[in-house]
Amino acid sequence: MRKKLFFGSIVLLAVVLLSGCTGAIAWPGLAATDEVAYLANTTTVYAVDLKTGKELWSFAGEKSGFSLFNSNPSLFVTTPIITEDGLVIVLDSSNKHVMYAVDPNDINMEEKTPNVKWQFTEAGGLWIAPPLILGDRLFAPNSDGKVYVLDLQDGKSEKEAIEIIDISESDEEDTRLWAQPVSDGERIFVTSLDHSIFAIDITTYEILWHEDLGGAIPGGAALGSDGMLYVGSLAKQLERFDPATGEHEPVLDTQGWIWGTPVADGDNLYFGDIEGYFYSYNTKEQKLNWEPVRPDSAITASPLVQEDRVLLATESGDIFSVDHEGKIVTWYDVSDGKAYTTPVSAGGVVLAAYLEADYFLIALDEEGHQAWTYPGE
């Protein structure tokens, strides 16, 4: 009998532990205003006061329907988007596929969670890409190969897509859309894991062109100061596109897969690869500004470009500072955790989100010294 009880207890414990497992599917999403940081981290979105590092509220999605023996929690990993009205758009990356707009100014004090202003439940796949807001419209790429266009001003609490641009119909391959689109004012450019980039007219929603890059494109495109579009892919190449026609050519071979979206700053384009190399490419002169530097480990995050330096988070968790000559120094040396998320500068601090660390979020001052961590130590 004792043996049975012991065995049963072990199984019960395993069952309880497993029920709580959700497994990370991606790294945290991070956005901030001058006063509040919004962190989408596994099952919860946290709002953290930038001055104190204290939690203002949290949001874990709305309770879903019955699910047999499983709580089926929400998953938040996509970068939150802040609208002009101050709403925060968060995407549930679990198999519930819900997009929520929560109002930070309308908090349920009892549960310390913001009320949901509207939600959108039509998508058929995982939300990984942050949506793009253009005026009153929101363009939301989904892993089901569709871009959902929502009207932000229709006042509906259950949104319906005003347009569904079905990219998956244009190609037989797996058109999972994981990156935030970019717009030149006439078109949006959507990258896909099926190796393609699509240009879509923002007025007619017509796909104007799509081109194959020979490798999946988990990151987004960047518009250079020369008016051209720059895209990196797992084919280890940076390609330059004419946004009007889709004509393209490779401009740089890289050492590893390019994951993060390149960042344009004047004539310079900054990006890293997962072999750990960091590049600075001059779009005007069409050459590297300096030989690629290799801090220490894989780079998936986009760099944070500041006035006199570029900050770079790597898989090791350390943050590096690279000056305009390509000189690199360790700016913040972390004890544990992995940094795949792009750092954010807001309210006088630099925010970095971590995976597999004792804390989710750290705020660093201008010198790279810790201001606070969330949760606190």
Place this chain on the structure above:
Amino acid sequence: MKNTTPKTQAQRPELPQGFSRETLKTVAVIAVLVLAFTNFSEVIDFLVNILIFIYQFVGESFGIAIILLTILIRLITWPLNAQQMKGAKAMQDMQNDKEWQAIQKKYAKDREKLAQEQMRVYREKGINPFGSCLPTLIQFPILFALIPSITYAIGSTPLSILKLSNSLYSFQDVAALVPLNSKFLWMDLGLPERTLLFGLSIPILALTVALTTYVQTKLTMPPAANPNDQAAATSKMMSIYMPIMLYFFSVNYASGLSVYFVASNILSIVQYALMGKVNWRNLLPGGKKS
């Protein structure tokens, strides 16, 4: 004062017949386990690369690749499984042994003496008491490594694709293959499976895992030699707890793993059937009585 007494053969502890060989086996298994667990990431990488390799040859279907890998693992571990069955049978036969039953009675209140006597009988009959569990133990690293391998290789989420890139051998040029086709039947193998039926989220595959695990455990359970047969009692408990545990595991993890569990259960039944060890009566109501 220095001890000058010469060591003779007679002073060495005498090893019983057959003991050295069994000890050697045990040490070998422990060494393999230590080696596997201390190089666990290499084991994962190896399995990931095999999966990707198979995937390229089966029309880029990850579900088929998982099933073929399961068959491959079953074939490789066939001798171990056969040995496990043999060990289990020997242990079960022991329950009917008259000498064994006699010492159980005689030393029922002296556990230390009972253990000594049991070891003596094992030695005399050339049975390794761990004979049935060592082959199972040696498969643990493979099972544990399979879980992350399948999750990484499917690469249906950003983190798994990133981990896949770290696992690939240099000769595997899979940039053109990524993202791998994670769709199999109605499922996305990179995610836990749910089917919406009548407004309810039903984990059909996890239920299939539980059912096949139950059937597999029942079919491969040897008939109890006597009412006090401890091995049979443990098997009975396993037939209840294992399906429950694997169900919860399947509900929460990538459905690719569930495909592995279902395939593995079916192949296990096939293997037992081929070796004539399946007890079909166990599935029938009152089957144990006959």
